[in-house]
Amino acid sequence: MSLVTLTINNKQVEVEEGTTILEAAKLLNIKIPTLCHLNLHDLKMVNQTASCRVCVVEVEGRRNLAPACATPVFNGMVVKTNTIKAIKARRTVVELLLSDHPKDCLTCEKNTNCELQALAADLGVSNIRYEGKISTYPIDNSSKSIVRNLDKCILCRRCETVCNKVQTVNVLSGVDRGFETVVAPAFGLPMTETSCTFCGQCVAVCPTAALTEVNNVPEVWRALKNKDKYVVVQTAPAVRAALGEEFGYEPGTDVTGKMVSALRSLGFDKVFDTDFAADVTIMEEASEFVHRLQHGGKLPILTSCCPGWVKFFEHQFSDLLDVPSTCKSPQEMFGAITKSYYAEKMGIDPKNIMIVSVMPCLAKKYEAARPEFGKDGVQDVDVVISTRELAKMLKEAGIDFNSLEDENFDNPLGESTGASVIFGTTGGVLEAALRTAYEWLTNSTLENVDFEQVRGIEGIREATVKINDLDVKVAVAHGLGNARKLLEKIRSGEANYHAIEIMACPGGCIGGGGQPYLKGDIETLKARASAIYGEDKKKTIRKSHENPEVIKFYKEYMGEPYGEKAHELLHTHYVKRQKM
Ligand code: SF4
Numbered sequence: 001m002s003l004v005t006l007t008i009n010n011k012q013v014e015v016e017e018g019t020t021i022l023e024a025a026k027l028l029n030i031k032i033p034t035l036c037h038l039n040l041h042d043l044k045m046v047n048q049t050a051s052c053r054v055c056v057v058e059v060e061g062r063r064n065l066a067p068a069c070a071t072p073v074f075n076g077m078v079v080k081t082n083t084i085k086a087i088k089a090r091r092t093v094v095e096l097l098l099s100d101h102p103k104d105c106l107t108c109e110k111n112t113n114c115e116l117q118a119l120a121a122d123l124g125v126s127n128i129r130y131e132g133k134i135s136t137y138p139i140d141n142s143s144k145s146i147v148r149n150l151d152k153c154i155l156c157r158r159c160e161t162v163c164n165k166v167q168t169v170n171v172l173s174g175v176d177r178g179f180e181t182v183v184a185p186a187f188g189l190p191m192t193e194t195s196c197t198f199c200g201q202c203v204a205v206c207p208t209a210a211l212t213e214v215n216n217v218p219e220v221w222r223a224l225k226n227k228d229k230y231v232v233v234q235t236a237p238a239v240r241a242a243l244g245e246e247f248g249y250e251p252g253t254d255v256t257g258k259m260v261s262a263l264r265s266l267g268f269d270k271v272f273d274t275d276f277a278a279d280v281t282i283m284e285e286a287s288e289f290v291h292r293l294q295h296g297g298k299l300p301i302l303t304s305c306c307p308g309w310v311k312f313f314e315h316q317f318s319d320l321l322d323v324p325s326t327c328k329s330p331q332e333m334f335g336a337i338t339k340s341y342y343a344e345k346m347g348i349d350p351k352n353i354m355i356v357s358v359m360p361c362l363a364k365k366y367e368a369a370r371p372e373f374g375k376d377g378v379q380d381v382d383v384v385i386s387t388r389e390l391a392k393m394l395k396e397a398g399i400d401f402n403s404l405e406d407e408n409f410d411n412p413l414g415e416s417t418g419a420s421v422i423f424g425t426t427g428g429v430l431e432a433a434l435r436t437a438y439e440w441l442t443n444s445t446l447e448n449v450d451f452e453q454v455r456g457i458e459g460i461r462e463a464t465v466k467i468n469d470l471d472v473k474v475a476v477a478h479g480l481g482n483a484r485k486l487l488e489k490i491r492s493g494e495a496n497y498h499a500i501e502i503m504a505c506p507g508g509c510i511g512g513g514g515q516p517y518l519k520g521d522i523e524t525l526k527a528r529a530s531a532i533y534g535e536d537k538k539k540t541i542r543k544s545h546e547n548p549e550v551i552k553f554y555k556e557y558m559g560e561p562y563g564e565k566a567h568e569l570l571h572t573h574y575v576k577r578q579k580m
Pocket residue numbers: 146162163167169170171172195196197198199200201202203
């Protein structure tokens with residue numbers, strides 16, 4: 001591809017032909033505002049609808065302003081991004097958007113996190129000169145995960161691009177025309193009547209509060225006030241790698257110790273770690289894998305810890321329901337273990353235990369309510385809040401996060417290994433399972449536990465691991481579009497893998513729909529992944545089957561991994577799904 005040279009704001013830059021003005025400006029660290037453009041984690045899934053017209057710039061020799069996101073550069077091009085004409089045009093666009101917007105910023109879910117609000121402030125919009133009809137729509141709060149409030153939609157179509165091109169779920173698209181246009185499920189159906197996976201990736205990219213998570217914070221406050229309840233909190237591995245961002249820490253700062261201390265200050269009776277259950281997941285999943293391998297069972301085995309991914313295959317690949325592992329997710333295993341093993345140990349009635357999960361994920365809110373995840377009318381998990389919601393709670397409580405001293409999780413369900421920590425990033429579950437399966441199958445010590453081949457950010461990664469005489473073929477996919485590609489290969493019989501890890505969110509849980517807003521930034525995503533691998537390296541025990549508390553749990557209570565009791569408590573089944 002040939003190179004072209006252009007000038008932006010008097011600075012020269014050389015870029016490949018076909019590059020847009022917006023991309024070229026980025027290389028010069030020149031910020032051009034936009035509300036619709038999105039380059040999600042460099043996935044080349046760019047939302048380039050040029051629908052907001054906020055990124056308009058002046059190009060020498062052209063009468064009309066050009067949208068920087070959709071205008072390719074040419075040799076000798078001269079661009080000015082900050083002329084009065086461009087700024088005025090942007091201000092007009094923002095005023096027009098605000099003229100059909102509720103303007104209830106102070107009480108809005110996205111207050112201080114809204115891109116429209118921030119842009120209006122940057123442009124000094126203090127007066128809206130346009131008046132007209134304001135659109136109003138019923139709020140869709142049918143699901144446990146996501147709220148759609150179209151009154152706040154600015155029709156940027158980022159959600160549509162993410163849902164259709166990245167996730168290939170095709171729930172959201174533009175319907176109707178002109179002033180009536182909305183981005184919605186077909187026939188205006190509520191989310192619960194669609195094949196939405198509740199991955200929350202649309203929420204993660206929505207610039208306004210048109211798409212938000214269901215707010216479960218009030219339920220947690222109520223539980224903490226209730227003296228009759230023994231309130232236990234569990235935190236997923238990806239939370240600690242991103243929570244600090246909400247308090248001004250650099251992306252990739254591991255704030256595990258402060259997070260534990262903050263949760264204790266909130267008043268939880270026990271602060272435990274989902275990582276304990278992730279180690280148990282590996283005991284079960286690796287046993288299931290070894291069992292399938294040795295008894296001619298169905299291969300490849302697919303991981304099943306991601307509820308977004310589970311719902312995806314229940315809708316779209318229901319002919320393959322016997323392929324995924326039957327293991328519950330770590331969040332659900334944790335709930336089941338606490339309300340059985342731990343309750344018995346402590347002499348507490350499971351009905352009086354309340355489990356609060358802090359998750360990077362919106363699909364976990366839906367998962368907690370699935371009827372099969374409970375026993376005798378008691379759900380395994382009671383309330384799920386996201387990383388963002390935890391940050392909100394800590395701010396509400398006036399906790400000075402930055403000055404907290406590091407504290408450790410409570411025992412026994414706070415004990416974990418490096419293998420469980422890496423569940424938080426793409427490739428981590430497979431790597432953790434390989435560490436255990438290798439030792440079980442070879443009866444020897446695995447000296448180097450780092451399976452670098454399955455790490456990274458490529459959408460689909462493949463590797464071969466020699467175990468005894470067998471070349472074990474494994475694959476990793478993150479993002480449901482990539483998952484679809486692998487599943488289609490399995491369906492057609494083309495795939496010859498032994499094990500596959502799938503995570504619904506690009507990057508895995510570190511890029512989950514409940515994490516601090518990433519705005520598609522790949523560098524932040526990579527920094528979160530390195531925080532996860534850093535914590536794994538720091539652990540003295542890095543294989544799940546060596547977790548002393550997990551060993552004790554099986555010895556005292558559970559019996560054999562993948563045994564009868566384990567099936568009852570830690571495994572599940574899948575169903576063909578048409579709606580929620
Ligand atoms: S949650 Fe995921 S599947 Fe559902 S609409 Fe949003 S992007 Fe699509």
